[in-house]
Amino acid sequence: MGNVRVSNFSVSLDGYAAGPDQSMDAPLGIGGEQLHEWAFATRSFREPLGMEGGVRGGVDDDLVAKGNGGVGATIIGRNMFGPIRGPWGDSDWRGWWGAAPPFGHSAFVLTHHPRDPIEMEGGTTFHFVTEGIEVVLKRAQDAAGDADVRIGGGPATVRQFLDAGLVDEVHLAVTPILLGAGERLFTDAENLASGYTCTGQTPSDAVTHYHLHRAG
Amino acid sequence: MGNVRVSNFSVSLDGYAAGPDQSMDAPLGIGGEQLHEWAFATRSFREPLGMEGGVRGGVDDDLVAKGNGGVGATIIGRNMFGPIRGPWGDSDWRGWWGAAPPFGHSAFVLTHHPRDPIEMEGGTTFHFVTEGIEVVLKRAQDAAGDADVRIGGGPATVRQFLDAGLVDEVHLAVTPILLGAGERLFTDAENLASGYTCTGQTPSDAVTHYHLHRAG
Numbered sequence: 518m519g520n521v522r523v524s525n526f527s528v529s530l531d532g533y534a535a536g537p538d539q540s541m542d543a544p545l546g547i548g549g550e551q552l553h554e555w556a557f558a559t560r561s562f563r564e565p566l567g568m569e570g571g572v573r574g575g576v577d578d579d580l581v582a583k584g585n586g587g588v589g590a591t592i593i594g595r596n597m598f599g600p601i602r603g604p605w606g607d608s609d610w611r612g613w614w615g616a617a618p619p620f621g622h623s624a625f626v627l628t629h630h631p632r633d634p635i636e637m638e639g640g641t642t643f644h645f646v647t648e649g650i651e652v653v654l655k656r657a658q659d660a661a662g663d664a665d666v667r668i669g670g671g672p673a674t675v676r677q678f679l680d681a682g683l684v685d686e687v688h689l690a691v692t693p694i695l696l697g698a699g700e701r702l703f704t705d706a707e708n709l710a711s712g713y714t715c716t717g718q719t720p721s722d723a724v725t726h727y728h729l730h731r732a733g
Numbered sequence: 734m735g736n737v738r739v740s741n742f743s744v745s746l747d748g749y750a751a752g753p754d755q756s757m758d759a760p761l762g763i764g765g766e767q768l769h770e771w772a773f774a775t776r777s778f779r780e781p782l783g784m785e786g787g788v789r790g791g792v793d794d795d796l797v798a799k800g801n802g803g804v805g806a807t808i809i810g811r812n813m814f815g816p817i818r819g820p821w822g823d824s825d826w827r828g829w830w831g832a833a834p835p836f837g838h839s840a841f842v843l844t845h846h847p848r849d850p851i852e853m854e855g856g857t858t859f860h861f862v863t864e865g866i867e868v869v870l871k872r873a874q875d876a877a878g879d880a881d882v883r884i885g886g887g888p889a890t891v892r893q894f895l896d897a898g899l900v901d902e903v904h905l906a907v908t909p910i911l912l913g914a915g916e917r918l919f920t921d922a923e924n925l926a927s928g929y930t931c932t933g934q935t936p937s938d939a940v941t942h943y944h945l946h947r948a949g
Contacts, residue, residue, distance in 0.1 A: 530905070530931065530943055531919035532748040641943035689746070691907070693931035693943055696922045703747035706912045715746065720936040727746055727909055 524584030530628035589661025594674035740800030805880025810890035
């Protein structure tokens, strides 16, 4: 079985993984897109989205490529799939990513509201799971086989898996800005303190990458 | 007039500047001393305290020396001066640092309880100021002359000055550990978001140093 990991997860220097006032127009919250500029600038980020340009090679591009590689299934929270709250009704929302999302594998959406799977172009199928983090992780691991399961976000979803001790590796990209408000990745969680050790910090021109592994 | 600055201020990767449960025996909170190991290991930290050893030169030692240099007055919070709460009574507490504190200049202690100044060995005089941050800053700037005023800590004191927009430069040392709980430097403060820009990030073997300046 592969690892369970968080990769290329951007936080501000003051600890926010999204800006305040997330909405349809500002899915990353106000100012939140600044957190990801380092990744937007890489070829490995842009290529799967069909976008031109981007820097090939270097610390940032290498880590984006490494983060995307070897992943057999992704778990995301409801908010990362879309802005809709409450029951799905007859919504035809199919995610933020258009007809061919960049996952290319099964993406499991944690939600309180059941919905049939949606098969997208390019190999992505969205599955909607209402039974909580242990069940969604089991289903993702079954789908991934020997490959890794990636916890894609948002912050609340990553935090749930961290608090439950279910994550093997965490790679954070600290963007040197102060957002001042928004959604934190880390809230008080004393069980984390002894659970993870930092095994590397890698600066790029834009950010500093921190690599954490679960102890023991 | 010099700058108002915060230098060599250590925070954990999850944003804590002190561990939980601060006490007489654990003035930095549980686990809090780990935040400062990078500084303890430098010659420039140890020399003013009369301690042997420490690495001379390199990123960390250079920044400790730079942080201590050119400071004409320091402002600290009550908790950084000592563990006593409430009125001073007939306490003979003279700070955490022994007979000759490392400041070597006037150190202004923010407190709600008046007390006569205490002249220490080595040039440090503790002044106790009850009139709030604007007044203490004025007094510190008068004492410093052309030199800088340093906001020494703890986290609550630094935050007060940051929130009021009174700090010109902030140098943070992010120590790659997760404390899980404790006292944060940054709490929600939307006025900070546009107030500071990061002008440099410098990795050492132990930490990453971030340099922030007040915009415009």
